[in-house]
Each structure stands twice: as C-alpha cells, then as structure tokens.
Amino acid sequence: MNRSSRIRSLCRLMGLGLVGLLSACTNGPPLAVPGTSSPPNSPSPSNSPNSPSAQPGSSVTPQPAPSAPRLQAKAGPQLPPPRSPLTHDELRRQAAERIVAANPERTYLGPAPEVLNAIPVLEIELYGNGSIKNVRVIRYPTQAPESVQIAIDAVKRAAPFGDLHHLPKPWVFTETFLFDDDLHFKPRTLD
Numbered sequence: 001m002n003r004s005s006r007i008r009s010l011c012r013l014m015g016l017g018l019v020g021l022l023s024a025c026t027n028g029p030p031l032a033v034p035g036t037s038s039p040p041n042s043p044s045p046s047n048s049p050n051s052p053s054a055q056p057g058s059s060v061t062p063q064p065a066p067s068a069p070r071l072q073a074k075a076g077p078q079l080p081p082p083r084s085p086l087t088h089d090e091l092r093r094q095a096a097e098r099i100v101a102a103n104p105e106r107t108y109l110g111p112a113p114e115v116l117n118a119i120p121v122l123e124i125e126l127y128g129n130g131s132i133k134n135v136r137v138i139r140y141p142t143q144a145p146e147s148v149q150i151a152i153d154a155v156k157r158a159a160p161f162g163d164l165h166h167l168p169k170p171w172v173f174t175e176t177f178l179f180d181d182d183l184h185f186k187p188r189t190l191d
Helices: 003-024 068-074 088-102 146-158
Strands: 121-126 132-139 172-179 185-187
Touching: 088 146, 088 172, 088 185, 121 146, 132 146, 146 172, 146 185
Parallel strands: none
Antiparallel strands: 121 132, 121 172, 172 185
C-alpha cells in the first residue's frame, strides 16, 4: 500500500470515528440489534480483520433479519420493499441494485477502473423470506482487507431480498465487489 493510500485510509478511519462519536451524542437511547447486548455501532470481536469471519472460506452467521422498521432505523436510506424474484438471476440482479441503493455513499456506477484496489467475493445464503442466513467470504483480497467487512456490511444493509419460497433451493448467490482506490465499490453484477 503506498503512502497516499495509507493516508486516505487513516482519514477514512478518523472520519468513521467522528461519525460514531457524533451518533453517540444523539438524544435517544442506542438502538439494540437482535441477538446482541451492545448498540449496533459498537465494535464486536467478529468485526476484526483477524476474526474467523474475515478469513477465506469462513462464515459469518447473522441472526434472522429484523423486521423492516428496525432495519430502517439502523442506518442508510429507506429502501422500498423488495420484489419477489422469479429466477435466481433476477434475485442476484435485484440484490446488486439494493446493495447500491442501500449504500449510496460507498458505491460508484461508472466504469470500473482498469486497476482495482480490492476484489472480495461473497457467497450470500438466504432464508425463504429473503433475510440473510449466512455470508461466506469466497475471495479475501490481500490489498485493502477492510474491503471485506465493508462488503459484508453493505449486504446486510440491503437485506431482505424478497420472498424466495417459490424458487428452488439453495437460496444462494455470489457477488463480486469491485473496489476503487477510495474504497468505493460496484457490484460486478451491475458492471
């Protein structure tokens, strides 16, 4: 990683710390995430780059998706209810579109740069209601390892992905995230 990339990463981390500090100063109590005892923005051991969730072939098993109002209260823009996809290809396309819509500050839609900063690949397994059952890292980039957690968080913000009961199992899709030097990403499905 060159010096300018390290400086940008440090500035991003400082900015995220400032956002966390400011969010702690809100008037209301912190929002609870189902299955945890800490506020949603507090760091957890599973978010560290050395945790099992950040290793190739490892799994991150989130709890079933919370109801829509809690998901909207977390962060990011309010998404419309997902359509019920008719095919697995439509599921993957709709998921990519929802990931971009849920993460406008972290995405780009123009052409991907010739040289990408990082290319993590995730396998997302869903329940029949479209909520996330499991996220597995298939490809862990050596450069910008933090891109894996950014991609996982982006997928979680975009869930649920529609009623899948009419589709044959497994309810699984993969997504490749194309990260530029500023750690903005584009799902390869939309490239």
